[in-house]
Amino acid sequence: MRRMTRFAAVICPLMLAALPLGAQEPVAAEGGEEITKTHALAVFGEPAMPADFERLSYVNPDAPKGGEISIAVGGGFDSYNPYTVKGRPVALASVMNERIMQKVHDESETFYCVLCETVEFPASRDWAIFNLRPEAKFSDGTPLTAEDVLFTYETLRDKGLSSFRAVIAQSVAGAEVLDDHRIRFDFVEGYPRRDVIQQTGNLPVFSKADFEAKGRELSDSSPDPFIGSGPYMFGSADMGRRVIWKRNPDYWGKDLPINRGRYNFDSIRIEYFADSDAAFEGFKAGEFTVRRENSAEKWATGYNFPNFENGYVVKAALENEDKALAQGFFFNMRREKFQDVRVREALGLVFNFEWANTTLFHNQYSRTESFWENSYLKAEGKPSEGELALLEPVAGDLPEGILTEDAVVPPEGGARQLDRGNLRRAGQLLDAAGWTVGSDGQRRNADGEVLSVEFLEDSPTFDKIINPYVENLRALGVTATLNRVDDAEFENRRYEFDYDVIVANALTYMTADDGLYQTFGSKGADDVFNAAGLANPAIDALIDAGVAAETEEEMITATHALDRALRALHIWVPNWFKAEKTIAYYDQYAYPDPLPPLLDADLYFPFYFDFWWYDAEKGEALRKAGVLR
Structure with a gap:
């Protein structure tokens, strides 16, 4: 985790x-x-x-x-x-x-x-x-x-x-x-x-x-x-x-x-x-x-040490029905360069999960697509009639296509680290957003500012994942770097919102609740719960609908609409999960x-x-x- x-x-x-x-x-x-x-x-x-129960059923x-x-x-x-x-x-x-x-x-x-x-x-x-x-x-x-x-x-x-x-x-x-x-x-x-x-x-x-x-x-x-x-x-x-x-x-x-x-x-x-x-x-x-093993490579190849081979250590893959963690690379939208949704979408296009899963993860993971992945609260396909009733009044604050297109899913990458099709699409989005390539191969805006992206990280475990992503971004003309710091500096910078991109987990649960205001709402835009610094009136309204829902059906519909809107805003590059x-x-x-x-x-x-x-x-x-x- x-x-x-x-x-x-x-x-x-x-x-x-x-x-x-x-x-x-x-x-x-x-x-x-x-x-x-x-x-x-x-x-x-x-x-x-009942009130007179003797114990929990599973103990x-x-x-x-x-x-x-x-x-x-x-x-x-x-x-x-x-x-x-x-x-x-x-x-x-x-x-x-x-x-x-x-x-x-x-x-x-x-x-x-x-x-x-x-x-x-x-x-x-x-x-x-x-x-x-x-x-x-x-x-x-x-x-x-x-x-x-x-x-x-x-x-x-x-x-x-x-x-x-x-x-x-x-x-x-x-x-x-x-x-x-x-x-x-x-x-x-x-x-x-x-x-x-x-x-x-x-x-x-x-x-x-x-x-x-x-x-x-x-x-x-x-x-x-x-x-x-x-x-x-x-x-x-x-x-x-x-x-x-x-x-x-x-x-x-x-x-x-x-x-x-x-x-x-x-x-x-x-x-x-x-x-x-x-x-x-x-x-x-x-x-x-x-040890709760979160490294696919170690799980696949690392358990060959004496205490395991002698039977002293047990490996167990435990089945469960939990919603997947909403982990991803989150853009700090408090910074002006990340406020254009086209920029965020473009940067996400060149992360190649399929290559990483094959090359780094031993094909043990599935791609996360939703903030409610692996659950019935995940938005699928085109919006339902109930979702449209919630989305239509706020569509002006959401990306075009929110009412007519399928829920956003991450692009599929190819077998090579850099997928050329996704690279071209990302370049078109950045061009349209005003970040064009100069003679030195770097993307700049009209003010001559370079499009730079720093990944702030305190774990060397992520080096092998982020470094290929950095290389792909550089091929796009983005000045991308990985800055690995010690845990104290990471914590200080995270609380001060002094980062471009960090790996974080958006806390979501199986019922829409007040905590969503802290994770995605404008009220939490300047708090550590809201890693992206998201402040959008449409999202606030959809959270309101989820919190106010009086029936399970209403709550599910509101969560589908919220999930759909969040994904359309490209506030993150979703990671991966294993059930x-x-x-x-x-x-x-x-x-x-x-x-x-x-x-x-x-x-x-x-x-x-x-x-x-x-x-x-x-x-x-x-x-x-x-x-x-």
Whole structure:
């Protein structure tokens, strides 16, 4: 998995929607108003599990507790605060901050109460009350109360990233503590009601006492780990090199039905390496135990080292039904040279995926075409009648052909690195955009400025992919370069929008939600979520339609229209995907069979941390063999 915007688990509002039909308990309130009280919220249906469920369907409820699991991360870290753009936070920095409600791996659009016992609301959904579990407490033993929830909401509202502040301000009018374990949220009049309860339920919960005692500021880097109420807490660290998160033996929620068979490892160790190649060497030597393999070349040819050949390491290709990540080369449209759609389309034409797949990827990938690739939300063919109804009023802000042509797909490249047909087409587009070739072979505009494109990258793994792309762009007359920097410089430049092109992932989910404003909307144009800096009124209107959709059919139609419009704008050069999850691990772990269908339901707490477990007998055999360091 490529670079994920590190704040999204906290500040990207959730996308879940309409109320469950049969899993609700009607309660009479004052004045005779009927109130719904439920343990879970599902989209366009009802939760699969009743209020008295005993466990999640896909876990092993008898999984043993113990052992360690370890992974590698590239670069380094200098902060324990994942909620600020200052510094580079340690991996899993928010692991201790539980949320009020939680998503699961076998229901794509259902959230269940965790910190809350129930949530109640009227038919209008003008407000919601979360009834918190009185036994909930932080890892320091202090109780978690409604005051902590209120403090968290107000802190994120006032000091979170600007795009999140804008989104939450337009949806949540305010919050009020009713008693120690009840908090009410009121929602802004006229704002679509479909997602507001789940959006609020996705809030993490900070310890107000911890913030006040340590003088924490959410906007500052922190040398001190937060405390939280979750199953894991800070263990130890070697700053910039290693961190260990340990399971809290006194975790308040360990006996909840939703937690049975989960959070089984005593510790999660994360080792930092300079890059992916160095990490792979460390894995081969037994310095860490689980590797999610994202290199097609290594998966095809690299697993010939002794620990694998001796059967100590297992390779597994795990099937799943997750939507593909929307990864690509994103143009920084905050820069004038990328504001013409013809320029962006031209630059995308000379990336030859077919050649790269054959030459570099061992034909293991498929080309990403959509921001909702590998899902029913992907736009296909010509727009439907429903899509046209949404697109026609905003067509003036979108490229010509949006109403009549098939959804944009990347061009097919040939067997050679440089496809001559695509090169000619790209040249015609740049000529039309005013970037013409001079006597020196370089493209310039009417002001004599050279068309230059710098790829900013901090991973040497991408060198072999970007360098041929750079060569193709140079053949087009573009002054293209690859600038590989260290991770600290990359992060600083990314947050300051000091780049031409970066590899990024646009966060999209299986329901249109408020987070789309941050990823693609004008409200997020000056925030790190929106890698392209996209600010287009048509896109804003289509996001509005998706967020306001009251039925699943309406939501799908709006997402198709949005996907179609985004692709027509050529804000990215889409990368590639593989439907299965390729993972290698030292043979001391076990997991349920079958696995749940949505392995990446939580992108920020990997599934192998969530419901795998340690096999002590196998682990002891590896240690006796001297395999692990």
